[in-house]
Amino acid sequence: AQSVSQHNHHVILSEAASLELGCNYSYGGTVNLFWYVQYPGQHLQLLLKYFSGDPLVKGIKGFEAEFIKSKFSFNLRKPSVQWSDTAEYFCAVESQGNLIFGKGTKLSVKP
Amino acid sequence: SQTIHQWPATLVQPVGSPLSLECTVEGTSNPNLYWYRQAAGRGLQLLFYSVGIGQISSEVPQNLSASRPQDRQFILSSKKLLLSDSGFYLCAWRKLSWEQYFGPGTRLTVT
Numbered sequence: 001a002q003s004v005s006q007h008n009h010h011v012i013l014s015e016a017a018s019l020e021l022g023c024n025y026s027y028g029g030t031v032n033l034f035w036y037v038q039y040p041g042q043h044l045q046l047l048l049k050y051f052s053g054d055p056l057v058k059g060i061k062g063f064e065a066e067f068i069k070s071k072f073s074f075n076l077r078k079p080s081v082q083w084s085d086t087a088e089y090f091c092a093v094e095s096q097g098n099l100i101f102g103k104g105t106k107l108s109v110k111p
Numbered sequence: 112s113q114t115i116h117q118w119p120a121t122l123v124q125p126v127g128s129p130l131s132l133e134c135t136v137e138g139t140s141n142p143n144l145y146w147y148r149q150a151a152g153r154g155l156q157l158l159f160y161s162v163g164i165g166q167i168s169s170e171v172p173q174n175l176s177a178s179r180p181q182d183r184q185f186i187l188s189s190k191k192l193l194l195s196d197s198g199f200y201l202c203a204w205r206k207l208s209w210e211q212y213f214g215p216g217t218r219l220t221v222t
Binding site: 099 | 143155156160170201211212213214
């Protein structure tokens with residue numbers, strides 16, 4: 001069965017620090033990959049997605065992610081975080097039409 | 112535009128009581144619909160998905176069931192709640208592009 005691993009449960013950063021959240025998946029075939037974000041008290045919403053093409057994907061709010069097929073990874077990055085980026089971040093891989101989610105990473109940004 | 116509604120927003124139920132959570136989608140037709148449970152530190156677990164009226168697939172055998180009586184209505188039910196059913200339940204819909212759009216969720220506490 002496919003699985004998605006997010007290695008960091010909780011990340012605490014100061015504003016302006018750079019962010020990288022790890023995501024690894026187990027499936028070896030063609031994959032669609034996603035990062036979702038859940039801000040406190042809000043809906044889960046799509047941050048960015050990768051289907052094919054350029055492995056460096058740009059998302060909303062300055063986030064980007066890089067698909068590295070050889071490493072089965074899809075890490076999320078942001079050069080300079082803001083307090084408003086405090087949220088929980090979920091990596092997901094599409095499998096047979098359904099999404100398999102990682103356990104999520106809570107990001108706390110200190111002002 | 113499409114919107115997704117869930118109700119109730121919060122629910123406190125005693126062990127052994129029945130459950131009915133409702134999800135409706137507006138602005139689209141024949142969507143794929145999903146129920147997830149989000150538990151702290153465990154990410155999102157897919158419970159059920161439906162590709163059409165009356166068509167339900169269960170991902171995890173458990174105390175819950177789902178029904179889709181209408182095209183844009185998805186119901187999560189239980190005859191007798193267990194303590195372990197507590198959690199945050201999310202409904203989602205998807206059409207064509209592999210992105211899933213999530214509802215606001217229902218916080219269920221079983222006491």
